[in-house]
Amino acid sequence: xxxxxTPLHSIANANSRRRxxxxxxxxxxxxxxxxxxxxxxxxxxxxxxxxxQDLNPPPLVSPTNRTQRTAVISTxxxxxxxxxxxxxxxxxQHHHPNHTARLLLPYLPGRISPPALCVVRAAxxxxxxxxxxxxxxxxxxxxxxxxDQYTKLNIWDLPDTHIDKAIYLDAxxxxxxxxPELFDLPYTFAAVPDVYTDAARSFTIDFxxxxxxxxxxxxxxxxxxxxxxxxxxxxxxxxxxxxxxxxAFLNLFFAxxxxxxxxxxxxxxxxxxxxxxxxxxxxxxxxxNRARIVHYTLVKPFKDIxxxxxRGSSHAGAGASYDDDxxxxxxxxxxxxxxxxxxxxxxxxxxxxxxxxxxxxxxxxQACLREEDSGxxxxxxxxxxxxxxxxxxxxxxxxxxxxxxPKQPETTTGLETATTVVVSETGVxxxxxxxxxxxxxxxxxx
Numbered sequence: 001x002x003x004x005x006t007p008l009h010s011i012a013n014a015n016s017r018r019r020x021x022x023x024x025x026x027x028x029x030x031x032x033x034x035x036x037x038x039x040x041x042x043x044x045x046x047x048x049x050x051x052x053q054d055l056n057p058p059p060l061v062s063p064t065n066r067t068q069r070t071a072v073i074s075t076x077x078x079x080x081x082x083x084x085x086x087x088x089x090x091x092x093q094h095h096h097p098n099h100t101a102r103l104l105l106p107y108l109p110g111r112i113s114p115p116a117l118c119v120v121r122a123a124x125x126x127x128x129x130x131x132x133x134x135x136x137x138x139x140x141x142x143x144x145x146x147x148d149q150y151t152k153l154n155i156w157d158l159p160d161t162h163i164d165k166a167i168y169l170d171a172x173x174x175x176x177x178x179x180p181e182l183f184d185l186p187y188t189f190a191a192v193p194d195v196y197t198d199a200a201r202s203f204t205i206d207f208x209x210x211x212x213x214x215x216x217x218x219x220x221x222x223x224x225x226x227x228x229x230x231x232x233x234x235x236x237x238x239x240x241x242x243x244x245x246x247x248a249f250l251n252l253f254f255a256x257x258x259x260x261x262x263x264x265x266x267x268x269x270x271x272x273x274x275x276x277x278x279x280x281x282x283x284x285x286x287x288x289n290r291a292r293i294v295h296y297t298l299v300k301p302f303k304d305i306x307x308x309x310x311r312g313s314s315h316a317g318a319g320a321s322y323d324d325d326x327x328x329x330x331x332x333x334x335x336x337x338x339x340x341x342x343x344x345x346x347x348x349x350x351x352x353x354x355x356x357x358x359x360x361x362x363x364x365x366q367a368c369l370r371e372e373d374s375g376x377x378x379x380x381x382x383x384x385x386x387x388x389x390x391x392x393x394x395x396x397x398x399x400x401x402x403x404x405x406p407k408q409p410e411t412t413t414g415l416e417t418a419t420t421v422v423v424s425e426t427g428v429x430x431x432x433x434x435x436x437x438x439x440x441x442x443x444x445x446x
Contacts, residue, residue: 058219073155073166074104075106078111079113081171081172083310084300103125103126122365123361128161142242147245155212165183166213166214167183170295172297173293191250191259192268196270197270207250240252263282265293268297283345299346301353311370
């Protein structure tokens, strides 16, 4: 008689049934561990408010009056940002034609070449030498690009300026509309919240240090230096993540008192990545929320335009085009990058740059750069020492504390004109020659 036997379960079949259970167990364990780590990370994540320190910031409100002395300030730590600073000054003056604010540019002596100093002065900046402020802890943990950034703190006490209210603008910003209302703010410190391209941080409560409205004070600078230089075991030692340098420090120093400004006053390009709808509002010229100041954080239109490429021909006359082939190539190539994502924003900067170079400032910029090409070292050395200062003395001031405005040279329309800068022991002489006459300024003492 035949019997039917129940087949034995194979080892393979048993393993196949256990495998999903094991995988499920492993998955649950991994997710649980990830949640624990994430919660611990969120609990320990640094923010200037959760890790608040009272570092004795200035009073919340400062008195304002209609006769207060005002300034727009930027900084210059290398030649690579000289052109950006020049275009920034031009854009500010273009949108504030009747301004009385001084344009002040602190810089590190010995770091900036004479031609670069000449260029920014030609654009309207008043140059101010400031000392280097070293990062705390010998720069440990700071990004190498930010080593010089603590020097920015000098803006709270620029020598011989006596400013009541100031607006600081990074050199890689561009003015797109007037903002006189910022000078009337009663608060001692204001800035715009920062924006990051990654989803984890995105829009933050921390502010970006590229645009600051503040009340200068030597006491504030002294307090800042003291909190930075205190010993590690001191209660007054500022403690914050060092990677973002002075921006992280300022976020801690003004953590409880900073006024947050609308994004229109620091339109960080990162906004376009994170919120195209908000950027559309900021970039619309008809919007009440239109950007007053654009911050070129993610693309630098000036980066690949060396100053020497702007020197032009030594025979270029008034109104003549500068030698712009290289600049035009750069500014025409950038909009095509990233499938044209930044085309509009690069166009804003390019138009401001071209407008500057087409006018009197552009001619002064060319004069600064052409003389540096002289092959005679005996001529070049006194130019290096004297031209930035002496060229600035040929400018007049408009109104009380007004920014320098170039004198209008006498020229004959339609005639070819050449500008020559000659340095002698008696000073600097700028000569303009055309086909019928020669106009020479008086020597400026060196």
